[in-house]
Amino acid sequence: MREKILEATAAMLVAHGTQASMSKIAQRAGVATGSLYNHFANKDVLIRAVYDDLATVMAHALTAGDDLSDPALVRLERYIDNHIDFMWQDADRAVLFEYLSNVPLLPGADVMASFQKSSSFIASVLQQLQDEGGCIAGDAGVMGGFIGGAIRNTLKWQRAQGTPLSDETRAQLREMCLRSVCV
Template sequence: MPVESHSGTARAPRAPRTDAQRNRDRVLEVAAEVIAEQGTQASLRDIARRAGVGLGTLYRHFANREALLEALLHRRFTHLAERADALAATAPPERALAEWLYEFTLGAGAYQGLPAALMATLNDPQSPLHADCLTMRQAGGRLLGAAQDSGVIRPDVAPIDLFALANALSWIADQAPTLAERQEHLFRLMMDGLRPRSDRD
């Protein structure tokens, strides 16, 4: 929104100072490393220390933990939404859905604690993660609808069911690393369950 100057003329909002942008980028870079190591409940103080900034600087850029996660995940969610559209245009409905779901499942397990954080956004429109997550889920829902219209996925599956099942697979690997090697097998079992019964007999 334009800002009015003392002379009464409108001027564009000031761009972030170079050093402020550098600090923000550095915090995000370090946060990705620390959260990958420690999970979504990683210490913000530790992130600030390792980024070489004060905790106040971190909070000036990211008001809370969810705002920091939103910034980290925005690119991932945007990619998944765009990926769904690309698959819809180039692959048969069932393959498009399966490839997208598999990519989502792997991504949801990128950080320890992320599957739980994603589920928490479902009923919290105020969460900074909610809007990006909703856009991503809607893109997956379109793939689901196309697969159902083609008859390869059972009609009683709702988009929220799909999200919950895929997220549950990520949660299993998150909570029980010894089962991570079974993730592909579990994914195939999930896909089998999504098909109409006649296709599974």
């Protein structure tokens, strides 16, 4: 039931923003409004759970196939490809991520806590690449944020234009991300 509620809340946030009432969320989830409160004390707690759920799914997707024994460049390429796939595969999820990123419903520290795993992962890959001499000097966290933002924003406009994601565009996006941080 918790998953149904989280999915319904995410869908309602995409469709209606924070104007979605608890009763409408319950209706969308197919549960009684009281059931929402059995799982989530209030709407703020529910929205925090949506952040946490999205962050968990995202971290799993972005780290899929990672192998610590691979060179950092290979790990970064895999991360970029995973990020492209994650943002392209589910338009509603991409909109939810965009909405939650641009309409901060939680204090910044809470958002950062939710996304700590994926943020730490890319920062560690980029730090490894710096240590191997293959990355520009600088804050690895800033570089990771730049790469993620570039991917999300580019794919947002691909969708808005109704342009499919071709293999050529995917390769171009990967190359641009790599060139932004690699020496």
